[in-house]
Amino acid sequence: xxxxxxxATTLYRNTVSYFGGLIVAISILLMAFAFVLDFSxxxxxxxxxxxxxxxxxxxxxxxx
Numbered sequence: 865x866x867x868x869x870x871x872a873t874t875l876y877r878n879t880v881s882y883f884g885g886l887i888v889a890i891s892i893l894l895m896a897f898a899f900v901l902d903f904s905x906x907x908x909x910x911x912x913x914x915x916x917x918x919x920x921x922x923x924x925x926x927x928x
Contacts, residue, residue: 884928
């Protein structure tokens with residue numbers, strides 16, 4: 865039973881999983897920053913919208 869439990873936990877403890885989690889965390893933080901920046905700016909910027917709604921979700925799905 866010990867080997868089976870050990871084998872199941874190794875799927876989450878590897879370099880690819882850590883790198884994917886890092887990509888997800890960074891993209892969520894950048895998306896949150898872009899949302900705040902988009903809503904607090906006085907003039908709308910299409911480039912912030914492109915990053916927030918097109919580029920950052922792509923990196924989020926890549927990390928997941």
